[in-house]
Amino acid sequence: MTSSDIAIDIDNVVKRYGAFTALHGVSMQIHANEFFTLLGPSGCGKTTLLRSIAGFEDVNEGAIRLYGNDIAPLPPHKRPINTVFQQYALFPHMTVTENVMFGLRRSGWSRIEAATRADDVLKLVQLSNFADRKPAQLSGGQQQRVALARALAPRPKVLLLDEPLSALDLKLRQAVRVELKQIQRETGIAFIFVTHDQEEALTMSDRIAVMSSGHVQQIGTPREIYETPINRFVADFIGETNLLNVTVQSVSEGTAQVILPSGHPFSCPAATVNSDGTGHLSVRPERIELCPAGGGDLDVKVESQVYLGTDIQLHTRVADGEKMIVRLQNAQSTILPEIDTVVGLKIEAGAARLLAD
Ligand SMILES: Nc1ncnc2c1ncn2[C@@H]1O[C@H](COP(=O)(O)OP(=O)(O)OP(=O)(O)O)[C@@H](O)[C@H]1O
Numbered sequence: 001m002t003s004s005d006i007a008i009d010i011d012n013v014v015k016r017y018g019a020f021t022a023l024h025g026v027s028m029q030i031h032a033n034e035f036f037t038l039l040g041p042s043g044c045g046k047t048t049l050l051r052s053i054a055g056f057e058d059v060n061e062g063a064i065r066l067y068g069n070d071i072a073p074l075p076p077h078k079r080p081i082n083t084v085f086q087q088y089a090l091f092p093h094m095t096v097t098e099n100v101m102f103g104l105r106r107s108g109w110s111r112i113e114a115a116t117r118a119d120d121v122l123k124l125v126q127l128s129n130f131a132d133r134k135p136a137q138l139s140g141g142q143q144q145r146v147a148l149a150r151a152l153a154p155r156p157k158v159l160l161l162d163e164p165l166s167a168l169d170l171k172l173r174q175a176v177r178v179e180l181k182q183i184q185r186e187t188g189i190a191f192i193f194v195t196h197d198q199e200e201a202l203t204m205s206d207r208i209a210v211m212s213s214g215h216v217q218q219i220g221t222p223r224e225i226y227e228t229p230i231n232r233f234v235a236d237f238i239g240e241t242n243l244l245n246v247t248v249q250s251v252s253e254g255t256a257q258v259i260l261p262s263g264h265p266f267s268c269p270a271a272t273v274n275s276d277g278t279g280h281l282s283v284r285p286e287r288i289e290l291c292p293a294g295g296g297d298l299d300v301k302v303e304s305q306v307y308l309g310t311d312i313q314l315h316t317r318v319a320d321g322e323k324m325i326v327r328l329q330n331a332q333s334t335i336l337p338e339i340d341t342v343v344g345l346k347i348e349a350g351a352a353r354l355l356a357d
Pocket residue numbers: 017020022040041042043044045046047048049196
């Protein structure tokens with residue numbers, strides 16, 4: 001990887017609001033052509049980081065570089081970076097084309113150049129047939145795409161998107177997700193996309209940075225984040241997971257020997273262990289198999305079933321009271337245990353991980 005492949009280099013950025021620290025030394029590198037997502041709960045600093053990249057906030061420490069150059073001296077309008085906000089505020093009295101042309105004209109494009117470019121970007125977002133409409137005559141998803149076209153029009157090097165889909169209903173959001181990802185691929189621009197929706201992050205991103213309380217917890221591909229989370233927070237935040245309290249006997253070369261609540265010894269990859277030698281065994285519900293009681297790694301009592309269409313979720317409990325969720329595919333051959341019966345659980349080797357708090 002050469003430095004020219006890195007579009008944005010965020011280097012140890014600290015951002016304080018008075019006595020409150022919103023970003024505690026955040027570092028990440030976003031590659032050119034990458035769909036990069038910032039994922040984390042409300043208040044973790046996602047918008048603050050985007051606003052710092054865009055230049056609406058000055059950082060207290062650290063640097064942000066665009067293709068190798070520190071952008072601190074550049075005011076927002078001089079940065080080749082554009083933002084699509086959650087509230088995408090189109091001008092209601094202007095047509096779609098006029099909305100897209102407006103910013104271009106203000107930054108000195110001729111009428112002809114701006115009109116040609118507006119045609120091109122409206123084609124890209126598949127709105128050519130709506131060019132003469134006013135925003136009020138468009139659906140939410142179409143308005144969202146006008147906002148996207150407007151942001152792409154000046155050919156930014158980086159596009160920042162702050163929860164741009166949150167105003168849309170689920171079906172529309174799913175459709176726009178696919179389009180957005182396709183547009184990113186076609187334009188080859190680095191997208192930095194903010195969401196607190198883990199499904200959105202997993203389906204769209206090349207890489208994800210998981211954040212909490214102003215810290216980066218983990219950066220990786222969707223598969224890495226889901227399958228090899230580095231701590232309890234990440235495992236818990238991404239998808240559904242079981243976190244069993246276990247006693248750690250030994251850890252050597254990344255493999256832990258632990259004792260399950262059933263008393264069974266169990267060997268698994270260890271990501272992190274608490275300093276007091278305790279840890280949590282993280283097991284995804286779809287990586288567990290049912291077997292007769294006594295025949296698996298631990299026995300559980302079935303408490304309830306939840307029908308999810310494609311899957312069936314079993315809520316079960318270990319003898320010491322801990323909950324375990326098991327997901328079974330809703331296939332014709334799936335045999336469901338009765339409520340209140342005791343069954344064995346086999347944890348898929350390698351699919352469980354020992355994690356610190
Ligand atoms: N101008 C400000 N003055 C003081 N504190 C602020 C300011 N802006 C943000 N904060 C605080 O900084 C923290 C991070 O805010 P930020 O808006 O970046 O969160 P976020 O991750 O975007 O959350 P959300 O998902 O709710 O949009 C929050 O605790 C917030 O209250």
